Amino acid sequence: MTDDLVNKEDVLKAYKVLRSVVKQTPLQHDAYLSQKYHANIFLKREDLQIVRSFKLRGAYYAISQLSEAETETGVTCASAGNHAQGVAYTCNHLGIKATIFMPSTTPSQKIDQVRYFGKEFVEIKLIGDTFDESNEAAHVYADEHNLTFIEPFNDRNVIAGQGTLAVEIHQDLVAEGETADMVFAAIGGGGLISGVSSYMKEAMPETKIIGVESLGAPGMKISLDANKVTTLTDIDKFCDGTAVATVGDLTFRHCQQNVDDILIVPEGQVCGTIIDLYTKQAIVAEPSGALSVSALEQYKDEIKGKTVVCIVSGGNNDINRMAEIDERALLYQGLKHYFIVNFPQRAGALKEFVNDILGGNDDITKFEYTKKVHRSEGPVLIGILLKNKDDIEGLLSRLEKFDPHYISVNENSKLYSFLI
Template sequence: MDTTTTHTFDFEQAFTTLQGVVKRTPLEYNAGLSLKYNANIYLKREDLQIVRSYKLRGAYNKISGLTADQLKNGVVCASAGNHAQGVAYSCKKLGIKGVIFMPEITPRQKITQVNMFGGDNIEVILVGDTFDDCLKEALAYCEEKSATFIPPFDDEKVIEGQATVMMEVYQDLPELDAIVVPIGGGGLASGVTAYLQTVKPNVKVFGVEPMGAPSLSEALKHGGPVTVENIERFVDGAAVKRMGWITYKYCSDLLSSTYLIPEGQICTTILKLYNEDAIVVEPAGALSVAALEQVKDQIAGKTVVCIVSGGNNDIERMQEIKEKSLLFEGLKHYFIVRFPQRPGALKLFVNEVLGPQDDITRFEFIKKTNRENGPALVGIELAKKEDYAGILQRLKEFKFDVIELNQDATLFEYLV
């Protein structure tokens, strides 16, 4: 256990090592976000990296520095997808063997990419539901096979490699005032903060993590890393149950502040980036941009960089992303409706309760043996969230017995 922030990093060596391996990703001014937040907002486009995330930097920096003895039995990693692609690419580039453990719920697109980047040099093993599940299996495999484990975040060489993201940002925009960094295990945030201490320590670094996977927030409460048992896995690139001691110390000592971002807000950001800027990001990649709403008072008039950490998004997830966004924005509502026992109740509901722009997106009777007059699950999409109060008023006026499922997390999860 290392609880200090006094590691000796050779950032320049890492930068040199990665020349010709990683792409120097663009730092793009975003006019729309700049206007909205009255600031100069730039996006560091690591979604355009060779493996579509920054993870290649740390993986290659770590693996390329291993000795022949450390490599003789190959390397092993555990990953929700992006670190796996970085390790796979590195194995093929360096001509070594690798075994990659990924959660069974990993999006198919990420698994396909891992196999494409690694080719015959890697083997993929799917196990467990979370990163932490496959981490346990990967470590056991290393013990059995005497292979070398490549950590996804809690490692000096990995952190050193991730720091090259910040090195590029600083070279391109030395006048920056703040940077927003997504956090899962904390490797990127550790690299960013550690490097900034050497060149411009007064830059504010805002760390942001998904509300459903608050590994850093919980660690800060307890004075060190703790295991968060029940995490929301939607933001798979940042869904880490427990961060490491090295990354915890850098994050706790050097971050200016930390924020938790609701998954629904992340989804809204994904859709806006796609629709307004033609940028395809994964949930973790949208974290930094989604956080601007929470830091807007601190960044007004400032020059700010958001690290868009990855773009490995599976098109099959878009319906889920849209649904979560609508729920967060207050535009989608679900009810259990018990219709009055009188003729024309359903027609009354459609014609009188719903507004002219309200749309029924789901309707099914819950009791299959009691159709037409039993309770029904009803989903409604609104044009404006302000219309919801009117629906509630009319439901009461026409004596419909309803349960608002959006307000009942247990029933919502069970029925919707």
């Protein structure tokens, strides 16, 4: 069935409601990325939205369409952070009470922002380790207290609201005398790409819509491949804004109808993109917000000479995560390695290791060793940072001569999580 799918007119109706509420975020030409990929690349800066993500659009429009009776009893929602901020801002703006469920793993920065935007109109409940667990609890609570549940993605009004950013993209491209060959958008539950594609496929039918998911939560890709909504049994919550185990049945149908391709991006690659956006362009993107830009690397041959729009969907990045982001980026790039190595328990062993095993550009970033009594050797946990990833072959060859039984911690995820 396609008669219940959002269309261009639905999005334009939402746009009329929202244009005096949300910020029309800039569509910026990015000289650095354009030069890097030999393409004409624009960034839709939803990280500069009032709540620093596109989620305000869908939340506000959905709540604005409720009846007076529904708003009087209040609303509830579940969110990993950005949808919650959109609901909180809306409820404070319209004077509506909201109970907001968030996973207990949500970064504190996002929780604090929900409190800031919602003020006295919002009560926060931290339930479950994942969005889906929090979502289930919120639905039960809504039923028990007769509250209207504001869906984060699987709702026509939410989808139409998210699609309003595509109207702005279209307007700005026309003003620049441009048209987009491709638009890249992140996928969590699918609300953003459903709204964007619903508008674009009618307003700019030649534009290809490319969805992007993280390797740890490729729910839409797996569902489309299976031709049915498929729940993931395990997800990586690093890209928390898109860490959804079950995509919506409505958003699934939108993607079946309108999305041309879906790319899967490893979390380590996303981390490199976050750092690149910050250091090269002074853009603070959260992991899910950087997915669209990160996917350009996989499509670098296809986008040459083309005009491309990447939606930077959110900028709610907790500064306390930057150490982890830097670490993941270095691991993905093959520059940082951890080993457990047996060292002889004698004077000069470390000096020998530094002189004979390390390369001239290698650096020790971690060294943990406790001398064992009455033993000839003892295990050392050592972290090594390479300047060039190709140097690893020589390092491993020399390391094997030093200790034939060394253990590569990088290759054992459980050991890495425990030790590092």
